[in-house]
Amino acid sequence: MTRTVGPETNETPAEVPDAQQKALHAGTSDLRELLARNLRQSGIYVAFFVVVVLFAILTGGTSLSPGNITNIVLQYSYVLVLAIGMVIVIIAGHIDLSVGSVVALTGATSAVLVIRHGAPWWVGMLAAIAVGIAVGVWQGFWVAYVGIPAFIVTLAGMLIFRGLTLQVLDNISLSPFTPEYQKVSSGFLNGLLGGNGYDAFTLLIGALAVAGYAVSGFRTRVARIRYKQPVESFPLFIARVVVVAAVVMYFAWQLAHARGLPIVLIILGVLITVYGMITKRSVFGRQVYAIGGNLAAATLSGVKVKMVNFWIFVNMGFLAAVAGIIYSSRSNGAQPAAGQNFELDAIAAAFIGGAAVTGGVGTVAGAMVGGLLVAVLSNGMQLQGVDQSIQSVIKGLILLLAVAFDVYNKRRAGSSR
Amino acid sequence: MDDYILEMRSITKTFPGVKALSDVSLAVRRGDVHAICGENGAGKSTLMKVLSGVYPAGTYDGEIVYDGAVQKFGSIRDSEHVGIVIIHQELALVPYLSIAENIFLGNERKGRGGLIDWNKANADAAALLHEVGLDENPVTPVGTLGVGKQQLVEIAKALSKDVKLLILDEPTAALNDNDSAHLLDLLRRLRDRGITSIIISHKLNEIVAIAQHTTIIRDGQTVETLDMSAPDVDTDRIIRGMVGRDLESYYPERESHPGEEVLRVEDWTVKHPTQDRFVVDHAAFNVRAGEVIGIAGLMGAGRTELAMSIFGRSYGRYVEGRVFVHGREVKARSVSEAIDNGIAYATEDRKKYGLNLIEDIRRNVSAAALGKLATRGWVNGNEETKVAEDSRRDMNIKAPSVSSIVGKLSGGNQQKVVLSKWLFTDPDVLILDEPTRGIDVGAKYEIYTIINKLVAAGKAVIVISSELPELLGICDRIYTLSAGRITGEQPVREATQESLMKLMTKERELAS
Numbered sequence: 001m002t003r004t005v006g007p008e009t010n011e012t013p014a015e016v017p018d019a020q021q022k023a024l025h026a027g028t029s030d031l032r033e034l035l036a037r038n039l040r041q042s043g044i045y046v047a048f049f050v051v052v053v054l055f056a057i058l059t060g061g062t063s064l065s066p067g068n069i070t071n072i073v074l075q076y077s078y079v080l081v082l083a084i085g086m087v088i089v090i091i092a093g094h095i096d097l098s099v100g101s102v103v104a105l106t107g108a109t110s111a112v113l114v115i116r117h118g119a120p121w122w123v124g125m126l127a128a129i130a131v132g133i134a135v136g137v138w139q140g141f142w143v144a145y146v147g148i149p150a151f152i153v154t155l156a157g158m159l160i161f162r163g164l165t166l167q168v169l170d171n172i173s174l175s176p177f178t179p180e181y182q183k184v185s186s187g188f189l190n191g192l193l194g195g196n197g198y199d200a201f202t203l204l205i206g207a208l209a210v211a212g213y214a215v216s217g218f219r220t221r222v223a224r225i226r227y228k229q230p231v232e233s234f235p236l237f238i239a240r241v242v243v244v245a246a247v248v249m250y251f252a253w254q255l256a257h258a259r260g261l262p263i264v265l266i267i268l269g270v271l272i273t274v275y276g277m278i279t280k281r282s283v284f285g286r287q288v289y290a291i292g293g294n295l296a297a298a299t300l301s302g303v304k305v306k307m308v309n310f311w312i313f314v315n316m317g318f319l320a321a322v323a324g325i326i327y328s329s330r331s332n333g334a335q336p337a338a339g340q341n342f343e344l345d346a347i348a349a350a351f352i353g354g355a356a357v358t359g360g361v362g363t364v365a366g367a368m369v370g371g372l373l374v375a376v377l378s379n380g381m382q383l384q385g386v387d388q389s390i391q392s393v394i395k396g397l398i399l400l401l402a403v404a405f406d407v408y409n410k411r412r413a414g415s416s417r
Numbered sequence: 418m419d420d421y422i423l424e425m426r427s428i429t430k431t432f433p434g435v436k437a438l439s440d441v442s443l444a445v446r447r448g449d450v451h452a453i454c455g456e457n458g459a460g461k462s463t464l465m466k467v468l469s470g471v472y473p474a475g476t477y478d479g480e481i482v483y484d485g486a487v488q489k490f491g492s493i494r495d496s497e498h499v500g501i502v503i504i505h506q507e508l509a510l511v512p513y514l515s516i517a518e519n520i521f522l523g524n525e526r527k528g529r530g531g532l533i534d535w536n537k538a539n540a541d542a543a544a545l546l547h548e549v550g551l552d553e554n555p556v557t558p559v560g561t562l563g564v565g566k567q568q569l570v571e572i573a574k575a576l577s578k579d580v581k582l583l584i585l586d587e588p589t590a591a592l593n594d595n596d597s598a599h600l601l602d603l604l605r606r607l608r609d610r611g612i613t614s615i616i617i618s619h620k621l622n623e624i625v626a627i628a629q630h631t632t633i634i635r636d637g638q639t640v641e642t643l644d645m646s647a648p649d650v651d652t653d654r655i656i657r658g659m660v661g662r663d664l665e666s667y668y669p670e671r672e673s674h675p676g677e678e679v680l681r682v683e684d685w686t687v688k689h690p691t692q693d694r695f696v697v698d699h700a701a702f703n704v705r706a707g708e709v710i711g712i713a714g715l716m717g718a719g720r721t722e723l724a725m726s727i728f729g730r731s732y733g734r735y736v737e738g739r740v741f742v743h744g745r746e747v748k749a750r751s752v753s754e755a756i757d758n759g760i761a762y763a764t765e766d767r768k769k770y771g772l773n774l775i776e777d778i779r780r781n782v783s784a785a786a787l788g789k790l791a792t793r794g795w796v797n798g799n800e801e802t803k804v805a806e807d808s809r810r811d812m813n814i815k816a817p818s819v820s821s822i823v824g825k826l827s828g829g830n831q832q833k834v835v836l837s838k839w840l841f842t843d844p845d846v847l848i849l850d851e852p853t854r855g856i857d858v859g860a861k862y863e864i865y866t867i868i869n870k871l872v873a874a875g876k877a878v879i880v881i882s883s884e885l886p887e888l889l890g891i892c893d894r895i896y897t898l899s900a901g902r903i904t905g906e907q908p909v910r911e912a913t914q915e916s917l918m919k920l921m922t923k924e925r926e927l928a929s
Contacts (some may be wrong), residue, residue, distance in 0.1 A: 084561040227802045230818060281795055281796050281798060283791045283794050283795070286784075290784055294773045297769075297771055297773055298773070299752065300730070301785040302729075302753035302755075302785055303753075344731050360773065
């Protein structure tokens with residue numbers, strides 16, 4: 001069996017590298033090669049672009065109107081927050097089915113304190129976060145230290161926390177929240193530097209984000225060149241920055257002309273940046289990938305697997321609480337049935353965004369695009385007046401196709417070995 | 418005229434890049450117990466897989482004549498259909514099913530309407546159990562039985578298929594003396610009933626005791642077939658056949674200057690994680706700075722288990738024993754503690770336990786010592802790249818860049834990545850388990866050179882290997898392990914393949 005390892009490719013790598021290396025260092029401008037090199041990742045961006053353009057055409061531009069873009073952000077932000085935690089769970093090779101119930105429970109906790117007992121808005125939020133973390137500790141304990149598969153632990157959690165939600169709420173909805181609390185999801189930073197009809201502050205933040213992207217991209221590039229790593233050619237790098245800048249500024253421009261910069265978008269932006277860094281650059285993030293990629297090898301490399309798994313679930317609990325706060329704020333109250341099926345949306349976002357069912361693969365950015373793809377699709381279909389039942393079918397097919405694409409790619413990669 | 422039940426003629430089987438079997442012939446007389454001997458990796462199991470149809474006809478050259486007719490088996494089903502049953506070393510029983518269910522799995526006793534007739538199944542199973550001398554209720558779940566009894570269930574299962582030729586791959590490797598004796602007894606009884614057996618075993622006294630003929634395979638070729646009734650045939654004779662090759666591969670020169678003791682292990686005793694038996698039994702050894710020691714042992718001797726249990730107790734249940742690094746006792750209860758104490762262990766199966774195949778070289782090299790590249794929990798990616806680049810250059814890893822995916826490298830280059838990973842932890846003692854398995858001669862030479870460089874830099878290296886010439890070529894001292902016990906220690910200039918093999922096959926008679 002070990003024979004298949006064999007010396008098969010010993011000659012090829014010996015000769016190819018020099019030529020290939022030269023090409024890499026000179027930079028690759030061939031867009032096709034770049035796309036092919038990272039087909040899985042680029043595939044999702046291309047698909048996203050196609051869907052956006054498709055609906056822009058179908059709706060005669062309505063889908064890209066300022067009001068609608070704002071709407072998408074507000075409507076799907078909590079799924080995106082959940083997807084950040086979910087993609088980390090999935091990279092490590094687990095799954096979390098309980099997040100919908102946790103969204104409900106944390107929102108309910110907050111609502112009981114703020115609405116029923118008149119506590120200040122921030123007490124409600126802190127309590128929600130505390131409950132979310134406690135849930136994470138509970139599930140992390142069972143998964144990491146007792147060794148129960150996450151599927152079972154979180155399936156149980158789904159029932160347990162839904163039941164607790166009903167208990168906390170006495171089975172009735174609570175509403176409304178105080179205006180401060182509502183701001184989380186429906187507040188805007190508007191008119192800070194601007195005049196009527198548009199908001200310069202939004203544009204400024206957009207510009208800052210673009211600048212940050214360009215600078216960090218450039219520094220990475222310089223460092224990679226110093227360490228003799230392959231980089232894309234300079235014109236291509238500029239083109240990439242320009243495209244991103246155009247998209248972000250267009251987006252900011254549209255927001256500035258609607259109601260300004262949603263607070264929830266700031267929260268989301270911070271979370272995406274921080275978690276993007278954690279997954280890419282922190283020791284913890286690396287260990288998550290190592291566990292998902294090869295559990296035995298990670299264990300035998302000294303990774304404290306139990307501890308890492310534990311914190312993955314604590315983190316998921318925390319993010320579920322954040323989503324719970326945003327959702328309760330947006331729906332302006334707490335309902336016993338809140339958050340139903342959110343776990344499925346978050347899981348779908350992660351998988352559509354390139355996470356592998358077998359673990360070890362996935363990115364926060366990918367999950368975000370995956371989530372947005374579903375968001376734009378749903379929103380577009382709603383604008384088109386597509387029936388709810390058809391929407392569900394289409395979303396299901398998209399998920400299936402995305403994972404099928406992943407499996408197909410892997411098989412191809414495997415056979416080319 | 419001899420009546421052969423089986424003749425395998427000129428079997429050649431190649432895997433990509435490796436010729437596993439080359440012109441192997443095997444003739445088995447009807448009613449014999451025929452033994453096959455050879456070192457690990459000599460091709461015994463491959464030959465049996467060819468015979469049983471695991472490798473279907475067409476994927477190998479040569480022909481199989483069974484019961485007077487040329488056979489082309491497309492799958493195990495085909496070979497079982499004509500009465501050839503193979504019992505693998507790792508038993509293929511379903512632990513949660515009952516004995517009867519296991520015996521008739523895939524061969525169910527059907528009653529009316531296609532439903533299983535459990536009464537008949539259990540009654541038939543009871544009869545079969547009686548035949549193999551196993552006194553158990555057929556409804557007992559197999560998982561509750563010991564390995565020896567499970568083996569008997571496997572044989573009962575074979576009998577249920579009207580077996581004519583029974584193949585046993587290392588049947589006694591996991592058995593204690595009693596169970597082994599019982600099993601051999603059973604084979605004799607089956608022989609008397611006209612069932613031919615082929616037995617693959619490392620336990621040479623057992624072979625001498627039971628086999629009529631022994632075929633020796635070496636490096637994928639048949640060496641000879643011994644008639645065990647001949648007067649001069651004993652275990653020594655078999656050993657000579659097994660190891661009689663020249664040192665055709667070469668080893669880089671090294672001057673040996675052992676320094677002070679780096680690692681000392683005393684009384685190391687470990688139990689199997691689930692079964693109540695000792696896998697490592699009061700093992701003691703030491704290794705000095707600038708020294709390469711070898712651990713030789715046959716399959717199932719407990720080599721890997723010994724190494725892994727020392728490496729942060731990652732195998733089995735610790736019973737007793739002490740480990741000293743640089744004279745200071747180390748109680749490493751986890752892998753990270755072992756690494757912190759300067760112990761590194763490169764696993765035997767690098768794909769399964771050594772590497773994250775879907776990641777690139779860089780991330781694999783840093784995996785065991787990520788902390789060294791991080792400040793306050795943040796990894797310095799550029800430093801990481803530099804470390805990986807340095808390794809790629811020093812180890813001569815043939816890959817376009819350090820961001821090449823490890824799964825796509827050749828075996829030799831993957832092994833260099835594994836070594837890079839462990840060197841980056843800056844260990845005092847490096848345990849290498851089968852460091853050259855499955856890699857070609859050129860890459861092997863490079864691995865040996867790396868080992869030499871390490872000991873020149875004052876590291877202590879322990880090499881576990883199935884290839885005796887390799888151990889003789891690169892080690893200063895060699896310990897032999899048999900059934901979890903250290904049965905001998907020889908400086909390399911006194912050791913020969915024969916002397917080592919003798920120690921490696923030395924069994925419990927030493928203990929009892």
